Each structure stands twice: as structure tokens, then as C-alpha cells.
Amino acid sequence: MHPSSFTHKVGLGLRPPHYSFLEQRPSTEVAWFEAISENYMDSRGRPMEMLQLIRQDYPIALHGVSMNIGSPEGIRLDYLQKLRDLIDRVEPFIVSDHLCWTGTSDMNMHDLLPLPFTEDSVATLVNNIDFVQTFLRRPLILENVSTYISYRRNEMSEWDFVSEVSRRSGCGLLLDINNVYVNSYNHGFDPHYFLNHIPMDRVAQVHMAGPSDYGDFLFDTHSTDIPEPVWNLFKILAPQIRHLPILIERDEDIPDFHELEVEVMKAVYILESSHESERSIEPV
Ligand SMILES: [Fe+2]
Secondary structure (H helix, E strand, O other): OOOOOOOOOEEEEOOHHHHHHHHHOOOOOOOOEEEEOHHHHOOOOHHHHHHHHHHOOOOEEEEOOOOOOOOOOOOOHHHHHHHHHHHHHHOOOEEEEEOOEEEEOOEEEEEEEOOOOOHHHHHHHHHHHHHHHHHHOOOOEEEOOOOOOOOOOOOOOHHHHHHHHHHHHOOEEEEEHHHHHHHHHHHOOOHHHHHHOOOHHHEEEEEEOOOEEOOOOEEOOOOOOOOHHHHHHHHHHHHHHOOOOEEEOOOOOOOOHHHHHHHHHHHHHHHHHOOOOOOOOOOO
8 A cells, every 4th residue: 555654745647658567566655646637538448447546545636638728619528528527437636737729629739739828818718717617516727838939919928827817717726847947948038037926825736847958949848857957946946835746747758667756756855855934936
């Protein structure tokens, strides 16, 4: 059984290459797992069996990649029904998706596409979030995404957009620190300014990951170890997020489970070394 001695709640993304390992030996370092909702919605075979096996020992968060919460066409009912069925089976402690759009009603782009930061987008999101939260009968948590373009017609900054959506819709925020770092590099802003201007009291979960460096821009691949600049932002935020579930994400070039456990242990160490009284976010 999973030990209950964790001071801080650091989890890991559940990925198929680790199924065999987890079947044999539950991790003693990882406090919970986050499963990609779409990988289990239509599964009646091994993926669902593994998720239910792991659910016996660990809390599970469900993280979606195709709700299309920014769609002006509204949210697909068949998708929401499948998500609600999965929620009923898994009983997750968090249900999240991304603050983006992913296509039209007849075409899923299978990508997390940027929304224009406009009043129109905020209004669409508030309507859609209200619909989803009512349908699921639970809060929805939405994640800030990595982007590589920005719209000329943006009316506000990303941090004001994220804050406004959360304030007006009542949704929680999934703060992806890697995505803040990627966007600060790609769009030329100070990541500390972003972190200072979002409502930390609305943050319900945190993601940590590593991007690929293409020189002119960073690409959010989740294929590398978490880089030092992301750890530095995590250290600065630690006093404010030490009570939250933290997740280490890895989606490509997935190493042995033990390698990712080392990153989990590093995050726990940083959180345990932080002090709640250190509340201001200042550049290092
Ligand atoms: Fe993320």
C-alpha cells in the first residue's frame, strides 16, 4: 500500500511506459498521479485496468487535452458525458483542462491553440465554464498554456486574461510554471511579473516540466529534465504553493520511473525548505 507519510503532495503524470513498473512496485516517493482523461475515456482494456489498479493506492487527478473550453460553438455534450462517466469511475480529486481552443465541432486539431486575450474570449470562456461546471457538478481547473504566437487584436496581457477568466467564472487555476517560463522567453516578458499578477488564492494545482530549447524560442515538449530557470521560479513560489498538489509532467523521451522520482524528491525538498512567511515573489 501507498505510505501516508508525505508532508508535501508531489505527484507524477501517469504514463504507459511505467505501467509494468507500477504493477510490480508502487512508488514510495510519488504521492498521487495525474491521468490524461482522453487516454481512458474509451478504454475498456489494459489502460483502464491499470488506472483502476493504481487508483486503489493513490489519489488521481484527471487532466484533459480536448475539452475545447474556448470554443464559441460551446462544449460537445458527448465529450462531457464521457468525462462524467470517467469521473464516476475514478473519483478524481481534481478535474482539469487547458485555457485554450482545440478546433471546431467537426475538426479536432489535437493541439492546445492560443486564444486571443479579448473581452469576447473572456465572455465565451465564462459561459462555457459555467456550463461545464454545472454539467459535471464540480469545479473545473484550467491551465495556462505555452504559446508561440500572439494576436494583434489582444486587448490585455496573458496574466490579466487568466485572472479575469478565473475571477468571473469561478474556475480554479492550474498554474504551469514551465508554461509561464516558455511564454516569458517566447514573448519577452518577465515571468516574475506574471506570477505577481495572477490571483494565487485561485491556484488549485501546479505543473512543472521541461521544454526544448530551439534558440529563438522554447517549445513546450515535456521531453527534458526540468531546467534551472523553472526550478528557480518554483523556489520563489514555494512558500505560496507548499499546500497545493504539485505535478511533475513528462510526455516525451520518458525515462525510467526512478529518474522522475528524483525530480519528485527535489520538489518535496524545496517545498519542505520553504517557509510560509516568505510570501513575496521577487526576481532572483
Ligand atoms: Fe502542464
